[in-house]
Amino acid sequence: MSANEVTRRGILGSAAAVAAASPLVGRAVAAENGSRSEKGSAMIPIELTVNGREVHFQLDPRTTLLDALREHLRLTGTKKGCDHGQCGACTVMLNGRRINSCLTLAVMHDGDSVTTIEGLGSPEALHPMQRAFITHDGYQCGYCTPGQICSAVSVLEEIRAGIPSHATEDLDRIVPSEAEYRERMSGNICRCAAYPNIIAAMRDVAGETQA
Amino acid sequence: MKSFTYERAASVEAAAKAAASVQGARFIAGGTNLIDLMKLQIETPTHLVDVNHLGLDRIERTTEGGLRIGALVRNTDLAADKTVRRDYAVLSRALVAGASGQLRNKATTGGNLLQRTRCPYFYDTRMPCNKRKPGTGCGAMEGMSRSLAILGVSDACIAQHPSDMAVAMRLLDAQVDTMDADGVARSIPIADFYLLPGDTPNRETVLKQGELITSVTLPKPVGGTHVYRKVRDRASYAFALVSVGAIFGEDGTARFAFGGIGARPWRTQAADAAAPHGARAVTDAVLADARTTPHNDFKKPLVERILASLYRQQEERA
Numbered sequence: 302m303s304a305n306e307v308t309r310r311g312i313l314g315s316a317a318a319v320a321a322a323s324p325l326v327g328r329a330v331a332a333e334n335g336s337r338s339e340k341g342s343a344m345i346p347i348e349l350t351v352n353g354r355e356v357h358f359q360l361d362p363r364t365t366l367l368d369a370l371r372e373h374l375r376l377t378g379t380k381k382g383c384d385h386g387q388c389g390a391c392t393v394m395l396n397g398r399r400i401n402s403c404l405t406l407a408v409m410h411d412g413d414s415v416t417t418i419e420g421l422g423s424p425e426a427l428h429p430m431q432r433a434f435i436t437h438d439g440y441q442c443g444y445c446t447p448g449q450i451c452s453a454v455s456v457l458e459e460i461r462a463g464i465p466s467h468a469t470e471d472l473d474r475i476v477p478s479e480a481e482y483r484e485r486m487s488g489n490i491c492r493c494a495a496y497p498n499i500i501a502a503m504r505d506v507a508g509e510t511q512a
Numbered sequence: 513m514k515s516f517t518y519e520r521a522a523s524v525e526a527a528a529k530a531a532a533s534v535q536g537a538r539f540i541a542g543g544t545n546l547i548d549l550m551k552l553q554i555e556t557p558t559h560l561v562d563v564n565h566l567g568l569d570r571i572e573r574t575t576e577g578g579l580r581i582g583a584l585v586r587n588t589d590l591a592a593d594k595t596v597r598r599d600y601a602v603l604s605r606a607l608v609a610g611a612s613g614q615l616r617n618k619a620t621t622g623g624n625l626l627q628r629t630r631c632p633y634f635y636d637t638r639m640p641c642n643k644r645k646p647g648t649g650c651g652a653m654e655g656m657s658r659s660l661a662i663l664g665v666s667d668a669c670i671a672q673h674p675s676d677m678a679v680a681m682r683l684l685d686a687q688v689d690t691m692d693a694d695g696v697a698r699s700i701p702i703a704d705f706y707l708l709p710g711d712t713p714n715r716e717t718v719l720k721q722g723e724l725i726t727s728v729t730l731p732k733p734v735g736g737t738h739v740y741r742k743v744r745d746r747a748s749y750a751f752a753l754v755s756v757g758a759i760f761g762e763d764g765t766a767r768f769a770f771g772g773i774g775a776r777p778w779r780t781q782a783a784d785a786a787a788p789h790g791a792r793a794v795t796d797a798v799l800a801d802a803r804t805t806p807h808n809d810f811k812k813p814l815v816e817r818i819l820a821s822l823y824r825q826q827e828e829r830a
């Protein structure tokens with residue numbers, strides 16, 4: 302993509318894209334908003350490590366982690382689907398474990414570390430799962446994809462860590478299988494039904510990492 | 513979301529005090545149920561007391577040979593715990609049958625017990641609901657009641673308790689350990705923990721304002737074959753229409769607890785006593801006082817079919 306090509310993301314958040322590149326973004330946002338939100342909730346200072354970078358904010362306690370990432374840090378890779386824990390589009394890794402960022406408050410995570418799709422890999426250095434999603438056509442519209450990829454990476458780790466699932470026959474011996482992947486990915490809905498290709502991408506990466 | 517103030521509690525005692533002294537205060541653990549309900553303004557706490565940093569996230573053996581599960585142990589970690597997988601497998605099975613991998617990473621033992629009903633009218637603030645707004649009536653009674661309860665219901669409310677984990681806890685005779693604002697601890701048998709709706713469906717448990725669940729304690733393992741069977745509208749990531757947790761003994765005895773059909777996780781002595789006589793007898797015993805609607809009477813044959821299937825599976829094992 303050429304540098305001056307107009308993109309949807311560019312239009313949505315051009316100022317923000319600049320802000321996201323700046324390590325001071327959190328402080329800048331805080332300064333703009335002052336110390337009280339419109340409706341009168343006291344603002345709370347919080348510090349997060351997002352994709353390896355420390356950020357500081359002053360946030361209304363009502364701000365979900367998802368909104369902090371998207372609206373304050375302008376990391377718009379993480380998507381808002383349902384905002385109620387029902388779709389998985391907002392999946393990120395919190396201290397290394399996948400969660401729904403729409404159902405937690407940013408203030409609850411002072412001092413925590415978050416990895417989003419932007420932190421897994423970059424266009425120049427894709428994470429193996431990102432590459433596999435491209436190779437296997439693991440998406441159509443792409444809206445669910447950041448959440449799917451964060452989940453898929455976590456699923457392989459959870460299987461390695463011996464965490465059982467509803468598809469596990471013997472609780473003491475988890476055998477990676479299509480049934481395991483499908484069950485464990487059930488918290489990520491895809492309106493375009495790219496499911497078979499997502500599973501293919503996961504099997505590919507699981508093979509790579511086991512070899 | 514209505515605005516609220518927030519604090520991270522520094523100790524169990526301080527958490528209980530804070531929640532008892534501020535009008536409208538609530539604890540927040542995983543947040544996966546409370547925040548959902550706050551977004552819909554079904555829950556409107558004025559103050560949140562974050563209990564995530566109180567060291568309540570450990571699983572320990574008790575001197576009686578049982579297991580003490582900290583209230584903040586995440587559903588994923590509880591399901592994966594070695595002792596739980598070996599000695600209380602029905603608990604692992606029930607946990608992994610619930611919600612999604614992401615949600616289980618966040619959801620806690622205490623929060624799961626206290627999650628609120630999934631009655632669609634409770635969720636729709638334009639509809640009457642005695643649980644959400646006492647005295648307004650029940651939208652479900654004459655409405656869409658397919659998912660709702662058939663046991664322990666009242667004229668005021670027919671909501672089902674939605675938790676899978678709580679069904680296993682009921683089956684295992686868990687105790688809910690708490691501390692109140694005066695620093696007084698108590699242990700509540702899970703059989704006495706949940707209130708039936710009666711005329712006050714807004715009151716769901718025996719907990720007092722500011723009483724914090726600190727742990728859930730299991731008695732020593734009972735052995736046997738542990739199973740959890742959940743039937744729902746899709747294969748995963750959906751609440752139970754009917755679920756059955758069961759422990760089959762070597763000698764033909766068994767115990768059963770049921771989800772999706774009760775105002776609280778459901779277990780009866782009569783059903784356990786009927787175990788040697790098979791699925792039909794257990795069904796008759798547990799459903800003797802069932803009260804159905806045209807939308808949810810399918811749950812009665814479904815209970816029997818699940819039980820029959822579990823018995824068949826058990827025979828094949830033997």
Ligand SMILES: Cc1cc2nc3c(=O)[nH]c(=O)nc-3n(C[C@H](O)[C@H](O)[C@H](O)COP(=O)(O)OP(=O)(O)OC[C@H]3O[C@@H](n4cnc5c(N)ncnc54)[C@H](O)[C@@H]3O)c2cc1C
Binds near residue numbers: 541749750
């Ligand atoms: C899409 C979706 C699907 C789901 N599917 C299922 C399912 O299939 N089966 C199932 O069982 N569950 C399911 N759940 C529910 C999920 O299991 C609960 O949301 C979760 O267990 C709640 O735990 P939490 O720690 O997040 O609770 P929170 O939301 O933090 O708290 C819930 C309530 O408990 C209180 N509380 C929390 N901790 C304590 C404590 N220590 N002492 C006193 N009070 C406390 C809070 O004040 C609040 O009122 C689903 C949820 C979602 C969003």
Ligand code: SF4
Binds near residue numbers: 671
């Ligand atoms: S069944 Fe209970 S929760 Fe549902 S609408 Fe009636 S009163 Fe409310």
Ligand code: FES
Binds near residue numbers: 383389391402403
């Ligand atoms: S946006 Fe969080 S689960 Fe749908």
Ligand code: FES
Binds near residue numbers: 439
């Ligand atoms: S690719 Fe369109 S929703 Fe999944």
